[in-house]
Amino acid sequence: MxxxxxxxxxxxxxxxxxxxxxxxxxxxxxxxxxxxxxxxxxxxxxxxxxxxxxxxxxxxxxxxxxxxxxxxxxxxxxxxxxxxxxxxxxxxxxxxxxxxxxxxxxxxxxxxxxxxxxxxTAHPDGLPLDRVTDWAAQILDALAVAHGQGVVHRDIKPxxxxxxxxxxxxxxxxxxxxxxxxxxxxxxxxxxxxxxxxxxxxxxLADATQLTATGGAAGTPLFMAPEQIEGGAVDQRTDLYAFGCVLYEMLTGSTWIDTGSGVGAILYQHLNRVPASPRTLRPEIDADLDALVMDLLAKRPEDRPEDAPAAAQRLHAPPAEAEGGPSRAPVPLALGQTAADASEGTTSPSATPARAAAPIPLPPPAPPPNPLGSPNPPGAPPLGAPPLGSPAPGSPGSASPTGTRIGRRGLLVGGAAVAAATAMGVPAALLLSDRGSGSGRVNAKGGRATGPSASPTPRQVKTEVLATLDCPEYVFVVAFTPDGKTLGTCHGRTVRLWNTATRKTRAVFSGREPGGVGTMAFRPRTTTLAIADGGTLRLWDTVTRKTAASFRTGFRIGDLWSVAVSPDGKLVATAGKYLKDGSKGPKQPRIWNVATGETVAVLNGHSGRVADVAFSPDGRILATSSDVIRLWEVGSAKAIDTFKGSGALAFSPDGRTLATGGPDNTLIIRNLASKRAVSLAGHTDVIADAEFSPDGTLVATGSQDKTVRLWDVATGENVATLTGHSGSIWSVAFSPDGRTLATACGFVKSVWLWGIT
Missing domain, CATH: 3.30.200.20 (Phosphorylase Kinase; domain 1)
Structure with missing residues (x-):
C-alpha cells in the first residue's frame, strides 16, 4: 500500500x-x-x-x-x-x-x-493471550454471520x-x-x-460463480487452505483454516510457514507440512487452545471444527486442569530450523516397536578421506573424465559449471502446489529470497566450508541431450529397470514402459481403480514393477504384462503416495496420506511381505504425513521422511536415528550417506556414521527429487525451478546445471551404468534423456 x-x-x-x-x-x-x-x-x-x-x-x-x-x-x-x-x-x-x-x-x-x-509487527513474540482470545472470538463471531449468509471470504489474513x-x-x-x-x-x-x-x-456466495485471482487460484499463499490450492470445493472450513494461520501468528508472533522460499514451496507446506504446535514456541499457551489451533490447521476440511460457532465454543472452553499436561496437538519439528542446523545431532526416537527381532546395526563406518567420507563403494570404477567442453551456451543441453525430493514416489500433491503457484498470478519476487542463488555452496555448521583448498578437485562433467520423449499425460515418476533396457514413466492414470534403445513405448499399464496410479518402483533383479493403483499395491510383470500379485494397503483411493522395494525384493514399504477409514492422526508407514501381502511392521513415530520412504542398499535400514527424517531397523521396526530434514530421500550405493531435500531449496548430504551434514545451495525453488549416480560420486537434483543440478559428493560443488526444460522437474533417474539421466518434466508431458560423461 x-x-x-x-x-x-x-x-x-x-x-x-x-x-x-x-x-x-x-x-x-x-x-x-x-x-x-x-x-x-x-x-x-x-x-x-x-x-x-x-x-x-x-x-x-x-x-x-x-x-x-x-x-x-x-x-x-x-x-x-x-x-x-x-x-x-x-x-x-x-x-x-x-x-x-x-x-x-x-x-x-x-x-x-x-x-x-x-x-x-509491533509484537514479534506474539500478542497478550487475553487480547488474542478477545479478538479471535470477535473474528469467529463475524465469520459465523458471513457463513450463515452463504458467504465464504477466501482471503482471511492479518x-x-x-x-x-x-x-x-x-x-x-x-x-x-x-x-x-x-x-x-x-x-x-x-x-x-x-x-x-x-x-x-x-x-x-454459495450460489455464485467463483471469481479467481488473475490467472487462476484466489487467495493469499501464506493463508490458503489445501483445498483452495488443489482447486477443490471451498466452504466455511476454508476460512477456518486461514483463521487458524492467523491465530497461530497472533499467539507466536510468526507464521508457521517457512517464507524463505518460492510460492510453490509455500503452497507445498500447506499441503504436506504439519506445523510445530504453538505451545512448543510459547509454553504458557493453554493446551486446549493449542489443540484448537492444530485442528484448525488440519489438511482435510472434515478434520477441522465444523463451523465458526464450534471453534468459538472451544475458544471459550475452560482451561485444562493439569497445567503443563499433555496437549492433544502433535509436537513435530520446531520452527526456525534450517538445513545447516542438521549437523547438530539427533533427537531421541519415540517410535513404538511393531514386532520384536534382533537389532541390526548401521554399516560400520570407514575413515573418511574428505568431509563426508568416501562416496565410492569398494571396487566401484571411477567415472572421472578429462574436460571436454560443453554445448553452446543457451542450447537445451548446455551445462553451467557454476553452479529437497518432494518424494518422487509421492509427487501428485506437490504437483498441485506448483499448478496453484503458477495460477496465482502473484509476483514471485514478493515471496522469494536470494537464499540459494548463485553457485553451489557448502555450509557445514561448526566446520569450515569445503572448497578446492580443502577437498579434492571437483569432477569434470559433460552433458548432452540424447532425446526427449513426448508423453500423452503428465509425468511424475521415472525409473530404469535393473538391466537398463527399459524406462518406466508414471503418469497418474497409467504406467508406460519405454525401450531405451529405440525410445518407443513397448507396454502400458492402466490403473484399475479410481484415484489413479500414484507411484511406482521396480523390484530389484526382476522384471516386476510395484505400482500404487488407487489404494491397492499391484506387482505387475513387465514381460508377461500380467498382475503377479496384489493386496489392499488400507489407504484410501488415491492416497497411497510412496512405495519402496527392498533390495532382495521380499519387502515393500508404503506411505501415504489418509487411511481408508478416514481416521484422524498421523498415518504411519508400513512394511509388507510381498509373498503373502501381510503387514510386517507399522512404523509409529511420525507426527505428520510421510512423503517418502527408501531402503538402504543392504536392506537393513528404512528411511522415512515427514516432519523429521527417521531411520528404522527393518528387522525390529525400531527407530535408530532421528534428525532434521524433510522431503526426498536417497541412499548412496554404499549406504553410508543419505541425501535429503525439501522446500528450503537445498540439498542436505549426511554421513550416517559421523552424523555430519552439509547443505548445498543453488536451486531457486523446491527440490522435487534427488538421486545418487550408481558409483556414488554424483547426486542429481530436480527442481521446480525447471533445472537439474549435478553435485560432486566429494567436494560439494555444483558441477553442472541442466537447463532448457520448459516446466518443473518432478523426478530424476540414473541408468544402471550411470551414462544416462532421465528427467521428468511433469506438466509439460515430456521426459528428457541426458548423456552424462
Whole structure:
C-alpha cells in the first residue's frame, strides 16, 4: 500500500482524481489515503449525510482488468448481504464520469485504527493471550454471520482484519496524526477495541460463480487452505483454516510457514507440512487452545471444527486442569530450523516397536578421506573424465559449471502446489529470497566450508541431450529397470514402459481403480514393477504384462503416495496420506511381505504425513521422511536415528550417506556414521527429487525451478546445471551404468534423456 505524500492529487491517474472532486454530486474527495492493485482510496465526505467516508475508486479505462472490476462489484454485492459490527459496512457503489473518463467507486465506513498485520509487527513474540482470545472470538463471531449468509471470504489474513481504536469509527473530523490504509485510518498503538473483517473482493456466495485471482487460484499463499490450492470445493472450513494461520501468528508472533522460499514451496507446506504446535514456541499457551489451533490447521476440511460457532465454543472452553499436561496437538519439528542446523545431532526416537527381532546395526563406518567420507563403494570404477567442453551456451543441453525430493514416489500433491503457484498470478519476487542463488555452496555448521583448498578437485562433467520423449499425460515418476533396457514413466492414470534403445513405448499399464496410479518402483533383479493403483499395491510383470500379485494397503483411493522395494525384493514399504477409514492422526508407514501381502511392521513415530520412504542398499535400514527424517531397523521396526530434514530421500550405493531435500531449496548430504551434514545451495525453488549416480560420486537434483543440478559428493560443488526444460522437474533417474539421466518434466508431458560423461 502506498501512502499519500500529503498532496491532494492522485499520482497515478492524472488530474481526474483530485481533492474537491464531487462524485455523483454527493461524495466529495478530501485527501488520498493509499493506492493498491484495486485502484485508489480517498478520504471523503458524504455531503448529504454530512459524515466522513472512505471512497475506493477504480478507473474504468480501456485497460481495466475485467477481474478487478468484477471483484470491485463483488465486494459491494457481498457486503450488502451482511450486517454485523465485525464486518466493514459498504454504503454505496456508483459510477462517475468526468472529462470523458469513467470511474467506478465504492463508499464505505471510515475506520480509525490499524490492521492486524501492523499490530503483529509491533509484537514479534506474539500478542497478550487475553487480547488474542478477545479478538479471535470477535473474528469467529463475524465469520459465523458471513457463513450463515452463504458467504465464504477466501482471503482471511492479518491485512484484512482491522483493529478499531476505542471510540469506533471516524466521526466528522479526521484522526490526528493518523494514517489510512484502504480507507482505514490507523494510529498506534491499537487498543483492545472492535475487530472488523475487510475486503470481500474475492468472497464467494454459495450460489455464485467463483471469481479467481488473475490467472487462476484466489487467495493469499501464506493463508490458503489445501483445498483452495488443489482447486477443490471451498466452504466455511476454508476460512477456518486461514483463521487458524492467523491465530497461530497472533499467539507466536510468526507464521508457521517457512517464507524463505518460492510460492510453490509455500503452497507445498500447506499441503504436506504439519506445523510445530504453538505451545512448543510459547509454553504458557493453554493446551486446549493449542489443540484448537492444530485442528484448525488440519489438511482435510472434515478434520477441522465444523463451523465458526464450534471453534468459538472451544475458544471459550475452560482451561485444562493439569497445567503443563499433555496437549492433544502433535509436537513435530520446531520452527526456525534450517538445513545447516542438521549437523547438530539427533533427537531421541519415540517410535513404538511393531514386532520384536534382533537389532541390526548401521554399516560400520570407514575413515573418511574428505568431509563426508568416501562416496565410492569398494571396487566401484571411477567415472572421472578429462574436460571436454560443453554445448553452446543457451542450447537445451548446455551445462553451467557454476553452479529437497518432494518424494518422487509421492509427487501428485506437490504437483498441485506448483499448478496453484503458477495460477496465482502473484509476483514471485514478493515471496522469494536470494537464499540459494548463485553457485553451489557448502555450509557445514561448526566446520569450515569445503572448497578446492580443502577437498579434492571437483569432477569434470559433460552433458548432452540424447532425446526427449513426448508423453500423452503428465509425468511424475521415472525409473530404469535393473538391466537398463527399459524406462518406466508414471503418469497418474497409467504406467508406460519405454525401450531405451529405440525410445518407443513397448507396454502400458492402466490403473484399475479410481484415484489413479500414484507411484511406482521396480523390484530389484526382476522384471516386476510395484505400482500404487488407487489404494491397492499391484506387482505387475513387465514381460508377461500380467498382475503377479496384489493386496489392499488400507489407504484410501488415491492416497497411497510412496512405495519402496527392498533390495532382495521380499519387502515393500508404503506411505501415504489418509487411511481408508478416514481416521484422524498421523498415518504411519508400513512394511509388507510381498509373498503373502501381510503387514510386517507399522512404523509409529511420525507426527505428520510421510512423503517418502527408501531402503538402504543392504536392506537393513528404512528411511522415512515427514516432519523429521527417521531411520528404522527393518528387522525390529525400531527407530535408530532421528534428525532434521524433510522431503526426498536417497541412499548412496554404499549406504553410508543419505541425501535429503525439501522446500528450503537445498540439498542436505549426511554421513550416517559421523552424523555430519552439509547443505548445498543453488536451486531457486523446491527440490522435487534427488538421486545418487550408481558409483556414488554424483547426486542429481530436480527442481521446480525447471533445472537439474549435478553435485560432486566429494567436494560439494555444483558441477553442472541442466537447463532448457520448459516446466518443473518432478523426478530424476540414473541408468544402471550411470551414462544416462532421465528427467521428468511433469506438466509439460515430456521426459528428457541426458548423456552424462
Amino acid at each position: 502506498v501512502r499519500s505524500g500529503g498532496r491532494g492529487r492522485s499520482a497515478g491517474t492524472g488530474s481526474l482524481m483530485r481533492a474537491g472532486l464531487k462524485l455523483a454530486g454527493r461524495y466529495r474527495l478530501e485527501a488520498p489515503l493509499g493506492r493498491g492493485g484495486m485502484g485508489e482510496v480517498w478520504r471523503g465526505i458524504d455531503l448529504r449525510l454530512r459524515r466522513p467516508v472512505a471512497v475506493k475508486l477504480l478507473p474504468l479505462t480501456a485497460s481495466a482488468n475485467a477481474t478487478a472490476v468484477a471483484r470491485f462489484r463483488r465486494e459491494a454485492e457481498v457486503a450488502a448481504t451482511l450486517n454485523h459490527p465485525g464486518i466493514t459496512t459498504v454504503f454505496d457503489i456508483d459510477e462517475h464520469e468526468e472529462a470523458g473518463q469513467r470511474l467506478l467507486f465504492l463508499v464505505m465506513e471510515l475506520m480509525v485504527g490499524r490492521d492486524l498485520a501492523a499490530e503483529l 491485512a484484512n482484519l482491522f483493529l478499531l481504536d476505542r471510540g469506533g469509527l471516524a466521526q466528522n473530523a479526521p484522526p490526528k496524526n493518523g494514517r489510512v490504509q484502504n480507507g482505514r485510518a490507523s494510529n498506534a498503538p491499537a487498543q483492545n477495541g472492535r475487530v472488523k473483517i475487510c475486503d470481500f473482493g474475492i468472497a464467494r
